[in-house]
Amino acid sequence: MDYAKGITCALLAAVTASLVGIFAKIGMKDVPVLLATALRSVIMMVICVMVAGAYGMHTKMHTLHRSAVMMIVLAGVAGALSWMFGFIAYDKIGVSKAYPIDKLSVPLAIVLAVIFLGERPNWINWIGVVLICIGAFFAAYKPN
Numbered sequence: 001m002d003y004a005k006g007i008t009c010a011l012l013a014a015v016t017a018s019l020v021g022i023f024a025k026i027g028m029k030d031v032p033v034l035l036a037t038a039l040r041s042v043i044m045m046v047i048c049v050m051v052a053g054a055y056g057m058h059t060k061m062h063t064l065h066r067s068a069v070m071m072i073v074l075a076g077v078a079g080a081l082s083w084m085f086g087f088i089a090y091d092k093i094g095v096s097k098a099y100p101i102d103k104l105s106v107p108l109a110i111v112l113a114v115i116f117l118g119e120r121p122n123w124i125n126w127i128g129v130v131l132i133c134i135g136a137f138f139a140a141y142k143p144n
Contacts (some may be wrong), residue, residue, distance in 0.1 A: 024087055037087045041080065076077035100139035107132050 028036045051056070064072075082105075089098035107129040113119040121129070 018099075021086075021099055025090050025095050028087065028091060033087045033091045034084060037084050040087075041083065061108050093136050097142065100136040104133065104136050 024036060024040070082102075086098065088104055089102070092098075110119075110121060110125070110129055114121065
């Protein structure tokens, strides 16, 4: 059941992530890219805090330890930089070109998970990683 829930959440993440670039590109017309990114991050924070509060997460604050907080901060910095670079890319080259390149984060994350987390994808997973890289190239390719 947890695996099915994980797959469902991953699919919902993909669907909602696909809307980010579309809404951003439409909304950024005549708006500075970094201002749009900053406003998006404030809205995301408010929604995340509200949902965490609704689930009673405020009672779990005592479970945070120093290394967890440090990794959460680093994840926040990486996420913020990803959003800023992504929004700039949408503005400069368009969503249809920027998204495939951005999705190279998938194979990169898998390689990093192998190196730092000790995860061991099997051969079929590695074929998928290679196909993602090839697909990103062709989706972002711009002929002369």
